[in-house]
Amino acid sequence: MIKKRLLALSLHIDIYLTLSLLSLMLFGLYILYSASNQNSIILQQQLMHFAVGFMMFFLFACPTPILYRRWAMGIYSISLLLLVAVLLVGHTGKGAERWLNLGLFRVQPSEFMKLALPIFLSAYCHAKPLPLHIRSLLLCSVITLVPVFLIVKQPDLSTGILLIIAAGSVLLLAGISMRLLSIGAGFLIISVPLIWHFLHDYQKQRVLTFFNPERDPLGAGYHIIQSKIAIGSGGLFGKGWLNGTQSHLHFLPEHATDFIFGVCGEEFGFVGSLFLIALFMSIIFRGLYITAFAQDTFSRLLAGSITITFFMSFFINVGMVTGLLPVMGVPLPLISYGGSSIVTWMASFGILMSIQTHRTLITA
Amino acid sequence: MLKRTIIKNHLQEIRLIRDRCLVVLVIMSTLIVLLIGRLGFLQVMRHHFYSTLSQKNWLDLIPIEPARGLIYDRHGYVLADNVAVFSLDMIREQANNIPQTIRALQSIIPLSEIELLQFQRKLKMSHRFDDIPLKIRLSETEVARFYENQYRFPGFRITPRLMRHYPFNQTFSHVLGYEGRITLDELKTTDPANYSASNYMGKTGIEQFYETDLHGTVGYLQAESNANGQVVRVLKEIKPHPGKNITLTLDSQLQQVAEKAFAGLQGAAVAIQPNTGQILAMVSEPTYDPNAFVLGISNRDYHALQSATEHPLYDRALHGLYPMASTVKPYIALEWLDNKDVDPNFSIADHGWFQLPNSEHRFHDWKPGGHGTVHLHEAIMSSCDTYFFTIAHRTGMEPINHVLNEFGYSQPTGIDLKNEPKGIVASPEWKRRVKKLKWYEGDTLISTIGQGYMQATPLQLAQAVATLAMRGTQFTPHLLLKEEEKDKPPIFYSTTPKKIIQLNHNESWQFVINAMQDVIASPHGTGYLHFGHDAPYSIAAKTGTAQIHTITHRDKNGKSQEEGAPQYLRDHTLFVAFAPVDHPQIAIAVIAENSKQAGHIARLILDYYLTPKASA
Numbered sequence: 019m020i021k022k023r024l025l026a027l028s029l030h031i032d033i034y035l036t037l038s039l040l041s042l043m044l045f046g047l048y049i050l051y052s053a054s055n056q057n058s059i060i061l062q063q064q065l066m067h068f069a070v071g072f073m074m075f076f077l078f079a080c081p082t083p084i085l086y087r088r089w090a091m092g093i094y095s096i097s098l099l100l101l102v103a104v105l106l107v108g109h110t111g112k113g114a115e116r117w118l119n120l121g122l123f124r125v126q127p128s129e130f131m132k133l134a135l136p137i138f139l140s141a142y143c144h145a146k147p148l149p150l151h152i153r154s155l156l157l158c159s160v161i162t163l164v165p166v167f168l169i170v171k172q173p174d175l176s177t178g179i180l181l182i183i184a185a186g187s188v189l190l191l192a193g194i195s196m197r198l199l200s201i202g203a204g205f206l207i208i209s210v211p212l213i214w215h216f217l218h219d220y221q222k223q224r225v226l227t228f229f230n231p232e233r234d235p236l237g238a239g240y241h242i243i244q245s246k247i248a249i250g251s252g253g254l255f256g257k258g259w260l261n262g263t264q265s266h267l268h269f270l271p272e273h274a275t276d277f278i279f280g281v282c283g284e285e286f287g288f289v290g291s292l293f294l295i296a297l298f299m300s301i302i303f304r305g306l307y308i309t310a311f312a313q314d315t316f317s318r319l320l321a322g323s324i325t326i327t328f329f330m331s332f333f334i335n336v337g338m339v340t341g342l343l344p345v346m347g348v349p350l351p352l353i354s355y356g357g358s359s360i361v362t363w364m365a366s367f368g369i370l371m372s373i374q375t376h377r378t379l380i381t382a
Numbered sequence: 383m384l385k386r387t388i389i390k391n392h393l394q395e396i397r398l399i400r401d402r403c404l405v406v407l408v409i410m411s412t413l414i415v416l417l418i419g420r421l422g423f424l425q426v427m428r429h430h431f432y433s434t435l436s437q438k439n440w441l442d443l444i445p446i447e448p449a450r451g452l453i454y455d456r457h458g459y460v461l462a463d464n465v466a467v468f469s470l471d472m473i474r475e476q477a478n479n480i481p482q483t484i485r486a487l488q489s490i491i492p493l494s495e496i497e498l499l500q501f502q503r504k505l506k507m508s509h510r511f512d513d514i515p516l517k518i519r520l521s522e523t524e525v526a527r528f529y530e531n532q533y534r535f536p537g538f539r540i541t542p543r544l545m546r547h548y549p550f551n552q553t554f555s556h557v558l559g560y561e562g563r564i565t566l567d568e569l570k571t572t573d574p575a576n577y578s579a580s581n582y583m584g585k586t587g588i589e590q591f592y593e594t595d596l597h598g599t600v601g602y603l604q605a606e607s608n609a610n611g612q613v614v615r616v617l618k619e620i621k622p623h624p625g626k627n628i629t630l631t632l633d634s635q636l637q638q639v640a641e642k643a644f645a646g647l648q649g650a651a652v653a654i655q656p657n658t659g660q661i662l663a664m665v666s667e668p669t670y671d672p673n674a675f676v677l678g679i680s681n682r683d684y685h686a687l688q689s690a691t692e693h694p695l696y697d698r699a700l701h702g703l704y705p706m707a708s709t710v711k712p713y714i715a716l717e718w719l720d721n722k723d724v725d726p727n728f729s730i731a732d733h734g735w736f737q738l739p740n741s742e743h744r745f746h747d748w749k750p751g752g753h754g755t756v757h758l759h760e761a762i763m764s765s766c767d768t769y770f771f772t773i774a775h776r777t778g779m780e781p782i783n784h785v786l787n788e789f790g791y792s793q794p795t796g797i798d799l800k801n802e803p804k805g806i807v808a809s810p811e812w813k814r815r816v817k818k819l820k821w822y823e824g825d826t827l828i829s830t831i832g833q834g835y836m837q838a839t840p841l842q843l844a845q846a847v848a849t850l851a852m853r854g855t856q857f858t859p860h861l862l863l864k865e866e867e868k869d870k871p872p873i874f875y876s877t878t879p880k881k882i883i884q885l886n887h888n889e890s891w892q893f894v895i896n897a898m899q900d901v902i903a904s905p906h907g908t909g910y911l912h913f914g915h916d917a918p919y920s921i922a923a924k925t926g927t928a929q930i931h932t933i934t935h936r937d938k939n940g941k942s943q944e945e946g947a948p949q950y951l952r953d954h955t956l957f958v959a960f961a962p963v964d965h966p967q968i969a970i971a972v973i974a975e976n977s978k979q980a981g982h983i984a985r986l987i988l989d990y991y992l993t994p995k996a997s998a
Contacts, residue, residue, distance in 0.1 A: 333417065341424075
């Protein structure tokens with residue numbers, strides 16, 4: 019019995035996805051070693067994050083998609099409760115209340131929600147005929163916007179945006195009509211002044227600075243200017259590993275976390291950046307493949323959402339570091355230093371792997 | 383419609399999701415192409431631009447101030463050196479809450495109001511990474527106290543720096559000048575690269591004239607610095623080239639003797655080596671301490687110096703314009719004699735005054751009642767005004783102007799100091815041009831005794847008498863003896879005569895010089911009493927008395943009102959001399975303002991220079 023379970027566990031590994039993730043992480047460690055000024059403690063901690071991440075990866079691969087679908091309501095409700103809790107008794111880190119102290123360790127409920135929301139939405143859409151009816155769409159919006167509101171209030175705008183992307187990707191795949199999509203887009207444009215009104219000062223600064231970084235070269239624009247200098251000065255082949263002046267002399271801010279792509283661009287140049295993009299794309303293509311060949315609607319929607327959100331996190335981060343997008347606190351997934359993002363992503367990929375590896379078992 | 387909501391069409395759903403996956407793939411590909419395009423733009427097309435910016439970020443050129451050249455006297459005594467001082471500086475980048483930190487600092491290091499004021503001013507003018515000095519000279523205990531409490535003063539540090547120091551304090555202040563902070567105006571005229579590390583430059587005197595030599599060439603540190611402006615690694619160092627060391631012709635001991643000789647009187651003295659033009663001493667009294675200017679003099683102190691009635695900042699030896707008075711007589715006599723305008727045997731009967739034809743006005747001799755029978759020799763010896771009036775009336779201004787210009791009056795001597803005035807040799811042409819007035823015969827008379835419009839600097843007086851000592855060979859008075867550049871042999875100032883005055887009759891020199899010897903040696907000589915006839919060396923001299931105020935004009939009885947006049951209205955006395963007569967080693971000009979002491983001062987200076995020194 020036990021032997022059979024272990025065997026099953028071993029079968030729940032998707033070799034292609036695991037290897038892609040592993041190579042991206044190795045390259046990430048290589049960059050982080052330089053970005054952290056060869057700080058071995060940071061490297062060890064990141065390795066710890068990876069270890070925990072892989073544990074989650076394999077753990078989340080075990081339950082069948084059917085189980086996730088059944089638990090969807092529960093996962094969502096608990097995550098929502100935790101979000102409310104963090105607003106009431108949360109711990110402040112970097113000016114935002116995001117942490118919940120559970121005695122042994124601190125958790126960020128918004129990370130749970132990143133998993134819970136697409137699971138719940140996919141499960142909801144699974145039960146409905148597709149494309150979704152307008153009434154179901156409105157319900158989906160409520161399911162999405164309640165946690166988004168709670169998270170943006172922390173304030174954590176970037177996670178809120180990622181949640182909207184995750185929810186939006188589910189709905190996009192679920193066949194929301196192009197007409198509704200354009201209406202939604204129009205609605206969004208109209209609401210921009212409203213949203214602007216609710217933004218925090220530092221968020222307004224970031225947006226303003228995005229449109230004109232030279233507006234405040236030593237303040238908010240400094241990040242964008244310095245990261246563009248870092249990437250641009252890298253040239254075709256880069257300055258070489260550990261030779262980036264922008265990062266090592268601290269001109270590039272947040273060079274181990276949000277702006278780590280700048281280090282890659284500076285030290286490995288255009289070629290290195292393309293290599294990193296290729297590593298990301300290999301994971302994303304695998305994700306799309308899993309999506310396309312998943313066996314039920316729930317699996318398809320969930321896998322698609324995870325893949326699209328992963329892609330968008332990557333795109334938003336690189337876009338912001340290269341000055342295409344305003345500065346949002348979105349880390350480069352699996353590369354930036356930081357535990358919670360890595361663990362959440364590895365758990366998501368675990369679900370992706372579960373969808374892939376339980377395929378045959380279900381039909382059998 | 384209702385049916386469609388109930389029945390789930392799995393095949394259609396699969397197709398729908400796969401279609402949407404395709405849409406997503408297309409969107410993703412577009413975004414990736416956008417990203418790659420962006421990276422290509424930044425890293426390939428604009429690489430050069432960002433590469434330059436990056437280099438500007440981390441590559442710092444830190445200028446290093448060259449050590450300023452030292453100044454020595456002719457015997458090797460240091461007149462201006464650089465001493466290491468510890469200054470308390472603020473590094474702007476690292477300092478926060480400046481007022482509070484300064485208040486905390488004040489509890490362990492006393493800060494004057496001026497220091498705080500200057501600090502505030504510099505704070506406004508300085509750049510982001512500049513160090514701003516708060517207190518320039520810290521005592522050892524202050525340095526120790528600072529280090530004990532350093533953690534309390536973020537952004538403040540103690541920097542050792544070289545500071546100009548003048549060991550002789552006030553003795554050489556006028557001729558050496560001083561070094562002071564570079565002003566904004568001066569910054570515009572100097573080479574910004576070479577002065578990028580310099581805060582000080584020569585303001586007056588030698589320090590100003592030889593600024594380019596003394597300053598040296600700036601060095602550079604090519605350094606890698608981080609975002610805080612701190613140097614992480616030095617890549618390349620181009621050492622500064624120190625300024626040239628300058629040796630002056632001045633004799634510091636003679637200068638001190640001359641300074642002391644004035645004993646609180648105002649005036650100036652210039653001593654020249656006649657056969658080279660080297661200036662041995664150049665004194666202007668009263669004086670001031672140049673070290674105060676290096677530290678940054680307070681506005682109040684500077685104002686006090688500037689507005690003092692004695693004008694201590696004023697270099698009388700170089701800039702002071704005085705009537706030459708009777709010191710012009712030997713030169714005029716020389717001209718007349720050489721032109722055969724006057725025969726040595728010709729004499730006048732002096733009753734104490736001279737009257738122009740058709741005029742009631744009497745031009746009085748300085749000596750009431752006159753000198754009796756006067757030949758040219760006595761006229762020089764006892765400075766007989768009546769004799770000179772008589773001859774001048776006969777010959778006119780022409781020869782007087784000629785000889786005075788020949789001896790260097792009314793033109794800068796060419797000394798190595800800045801802003802030397804020309805002085806005035808009055809002439810009909812000059813009066814018409816400058817004063818827009820007609821020349822009267824009376825003008826000729828007062829000009830012949832060096833009064834009226836006549837003006838000369840003590841330096842010009844010394845140059846003229848040195849030329850006389852050399853029997854017509856004139857050297858440019860100069861202060862530079864040699865310059866020494868690092869790793870190079872010293873360069874000596876080359877001495878060549880500026881001019882040689884040719885006379886028709888060479889014996890005329892001796893006649894005048896003999897008469898000048900009798901100024902001291904004869905009991906009737908004007909220097910007999912004040913200089914003293916017991917000097918152990920031969921000396922030729924001439925005295926002068928410059929009337930500075932109309933009140934000192936004689937009253938109707940020909941009696942001087944001098945005795946009762948207040949100090950500042952009393953006549954200046956002048957004394958020019960050279961010694962020994964046959965092989966002149968020193969020529970000197972002394973002016974004592976509102977005092978009769980010029981001869982006495984000259985005596986003290988010459989005695990020191992010409993008597994063999996007791997072995998120390």
